[in-house]
Amino acid sequence: MKLIKDLQKGTYLLLMIVALVVISCSKNDNNSIDTESPILATITKIETTAFDTTTITWDLTTDGQTDAEELTYQLLWQMRGSSEVKNSGTPKALFSTYKLTGLTEKTTYRVWVKVWDKAGNTTEYPAQEFTTPAKPINPTGLDTTNYIQLTTEKKVGEIISFFIDGDKIDKKGFWIDFNNNGKWDEGIDVLPKFEGYLDYTLKSQTFRIYGKVIELFCEYLELTDLNISHNPFLRKLLVENNKLPSIKNLEHITALSLDSHTMLNSTLPTNLSFLDITETTAIPVFDVKAFTNLKELLINRCKSIHSLDLSQNPQLVRLEINNTNITTLDLSKQPNLAILHASEAPLTSINIQENTKLYWVLLELTKDGKGLMGTALLDFIKALPTNKVGAVANIKLSPAQQTDVVKSLLQSKHWGIY
Structure with missing residues (x-):
């Protein structure tokens, strides 16, 4: 009996020990170490509101063992090229947006989010980049009185290219009013850089160029109107290959390049x-006698011109009549003429007896073989000035014109053929 009782006691103790072990193991399972990181999420919005301010927004996430309300977040950012990483401070719960301030203009930044659970496990959101805009210029001293207004058929958003220039002292007042409202608007209007022809994105079909512009080159812009009446400083205007019916207020212009249809309806000063004509419509009569100060005349490809009277243009230095239908040319009144381009014109004679300063000549035949040939060509070459050895003087001829006699005669006068 005693043995049975002792056995029963032992069994009871053993059962009690087993129960305690089971309870202990169960407790250990419920309080196991958390090694699971929060679930990955993303930055959802990067909003730049100023050159130095950007707001970052991201999704909140979840975790297998930590309640969502107890997860803590921190934003981190780094300037491209820098090793320094900045952050939003102590990680905070339910934290999903942060405004970055004090940023540097025109700089790329990398941003990402780090999230912690209660056990200290972390997850980093994929990094994203953004670039801050330029600091607003807010220029002072802009000219608001003198301007040129242009209207084009090109569509808003298209690229246009033009050239402007003026005196150095006045350039600080130049600006392009692309919405044509007479006041500076950051992000719309532009300060030109004076680096030759520059490309601009068209923001309105009518815009203004403010400042004391002396030179404006605006070819191939599909212009339908050009108002220069508010800029008396303009002297050089190149405006060919446009759709201008006419141009008014040209009285101050000294150098002009334009289409023939525009010229015929305009009063030239x-x-x-300098005068350069692009033929877009036939020119019934081309008379340059009134332009007594003319030094450069270019009428290339003006097929409707058959004759040219230069008797009242003694100051001519450069003459180009390529691809015209001029047959005879008297240059006896142009003692200062240095450049003559007369290729692909059906010339039969050119009088250059008084042109002692000529050094550059183009005299090629037309496609059907018309132009100076034979005796007429030899007479022309004999009248060319004889140059000193080593001086630069060249003439361009078609292969059919380059006979041995022609080559020998040009060589004797120290003229090169090209």
């Missing part, structure tokens, strides 16, 4: 020193 008599004080021109």
